Amino acid sequence: MGDSKKASDALTFSARLHGALEIATGVYFLGGFGNATFFIGSEGVAVVDPGLYVNGPRVVSELRAITDLPVRYVIYTHGHYDHAFGTPAILDDAEERGHAAPDIVGHVNVARRFERYAKTSGHLAKTFDMQFASWGPGGGDVVRMARYCPPTIAYEDRITLDGLGGLPLELRHGLGETDDHTWVWAPDSRVIVGGDFIVSSLPNAGTPFRVQRYILEWAETLEEMAAVEPLFVVSGHGDVFTDDSTEMLETTAEALRWLDAEVVRRINDGQWQEQILAEVELPPEMAASRYLQPLYGHTSFAVRDLLRRYMGWYDGNPSMLFPSRKAAIALEVLNLSGGADAIIARVDELSAGDKADKQLALHLVDFVILADGDRVADGRLRKAELLDGIAAGEKSFVAGNVLRSAAMLERELLE
Ligand SMILES: [Zn+2]
Incomplete structure (x- = not known):
């Protein structure tokens, strides 16, 4: 022995x-x-x-x-x-x-x-x-x-x-x-x-x-x-x-067991995927355990797998049952919001400072990229920077690599 x-x-x-x-x-x-x-x-x-x-x-x-x-x-x-x-x-x-x-x-x-x-x-x-x-x-x-x-x-x-x-x-x-x-x-x-x-x-x-x-x-x-x-x-x-x-x-x-029970409880309460994904986190004493640090996987990825297991893909919004192409939606948003310049200006505001919300900025910059107009390269550059910035704060190996590899791809598309 x-x-x-x-x-x-x-x-x-x-x-x-x-x-x-x-x-x-x-x-x-x-x-x-x-x-x-x-x-x-x-x-x-x-x-x-x-x-x-x-x-x-x-x-x-x-x-x-x-x-x-x-x-x-x-x-x-x-x-x-x-x-x-x-x-x-x-x-x-x-x-x-x-x-x-x-x-x-x-x-x-x-x-x-x-x-x-x-x-x-x-x-x-x-x-x-x-x-x-x-x-x-x-x-x-x-x-x-x-x-x-x-x-x-x-x-x-x-x-x-x-x-x-x-x-x-x-x-x-x-x-x-x-x-x-x-x-x-x-x-x-x-x-x-x-x-x-x-x-x-x-x-x-x-x-x-x-x-x-x-x-x-x-x-x-x-x-x-x-x-x-x-x-x-x-x-x-x-x-x-x-x-x-x-x-x-x-x-x-x-x-x-806690994750499974929590997701099932919320599903039975009538909650949809978006709310469950946004709200479920391990209780603090579990999240602090040295056995449960999200070094490779991520808690939200586990929640998504539970959602996939217990629900269909319908997300509660009938607008998404037969969705329009994202590029078409982006073009409408761009036209109504004063164009890519206005969106990029807001992306820059959201990207820096005390009140930065890089994730929200990512969603906005996607409209510029998907609409594929004359500021698409500016959009790609900002997206790459945002992805790298979010990745820098990410402990999960998988999440960090998804973000970093996407940033690399955006930069390649600029060349
Ligand atoms: Zn393995």
């Missing part, structure tokens, strides 16, 4: 970037943009989440610095690009060593996800360019370079893997960030590998680009994890939790 104090001390950011760390006997944590975990028995190895395609060679070299045993299982906590795409390097390593190819293990919905990814790859590449804009150009290469290695063992509810020579692994399915999620429980070492059920910050429970997420079931799964009383909980991104595992799991579950 690993020493929890020692492990938690060593799990600094720099340690996570420098090689695999043994957190319990035979259990190694390899930190990266997405975390990988190795389980090493007397006869073979399981690799959980080989990560991005480009991460595969690092996973292999770190594993081979520890053991020459064959990889028996590659386990996917889910089929996202940053978890399930480093597999080709592991398959190549097995072939070079004359080992049998490992079984690839995941939930039955992983293969369905891969089919959808292949079907919508153009869209996905574009949205990855935006979501990961702070990596520089080519975030979408994650999609463009992908080689799909679907599970050879696909399970539905639970499965136990006992081919490592000791160190049995129980894989359990739960809905959460995805419909294909697995969490791994190693009862001997009392380690959980939680995938993206746990991201060391506010759960990414709704994003601008992705399909439906499952907030209530997410909470139930975190409670199920707490019930097995783990000693170590490995996140999909960020930390390994030790002494405070239960506190982290329960606090996060409580916040997700």
Whole structure:
């Protein structure tokens, strides 16, 4: 059994970037943009989440610095690009060593996800360019370079893997960030590998680009994890939790349950999306929790996913049932308001000073851009500045990147 104090001390950011760390006997944590975990028995190895395609060679070299045993299982906590795409390097390593190819293990919905990814790859590449804009150009290469290695063992509810020579692994399915999620429980070492059920910050429970997420079931799964009383909980991104595992799991579950209940209550009260989006925020004691900081996702994104889950798209305003084109509306507004000059003057007033409201200024400048008249370039420049200004105050990785990548695009359109 690993020493929890020692492990938690060593799990600094720099340690996570420098090689695999043994957190319990035979259990190694390899930190990266997405975390990988190795389980090493007397006869073979399981690799959980080989990560991005480009991460595969690092996973292999770190594993081979520890053991020459064959990889028996590659386990996917889910089929996202940053978890399930480093597999080709592991398959190549097995072939070079004359080992049998490992079984690839995941939930039955992983293969369905891969089919959808292949079907919508153009869209996905574009949205990855935006979501990961702070990596520089080519975030979408994650999609463009992908080689799909679907599970050879696909399970539905639970499965136990006992081919490592000791160190049995129980894989359990739960809905959460995805419909294909697995969490791994190693009862001997009392380690959980939680995938993206746990991201060391506010759960990414709704994003601008992705399909439906499952907030209530997410909470139930975190409670199920707490019930097995783990000693170590490995996140999909960020930390390994030790002494405070239960506190982290329960606090996060409580916040997700609160969000679900609050949105449902308001829907049943007859509120429409706009009011709910504007008013729902986590209660202050939850918002202050170190487990719930919106470093990657955003509370309002989670609210939007709940709205999508429980309501149709109708927003309560029949004007929006068959809407006019935004450009046509913008032209009318411009003509009635004294033209683009008047709107830009107001945008400038709203953009600076004590009473600045950059978000409101954005809505106004959109009329100038959409109407596409002779001041469109001035509008684009102002929009880029506003987006950068709002992004500067934004903690969420996803929100910041959406804003910054849009600012870059506006500037490109000026050239
Ligand atoms: Zn992830």
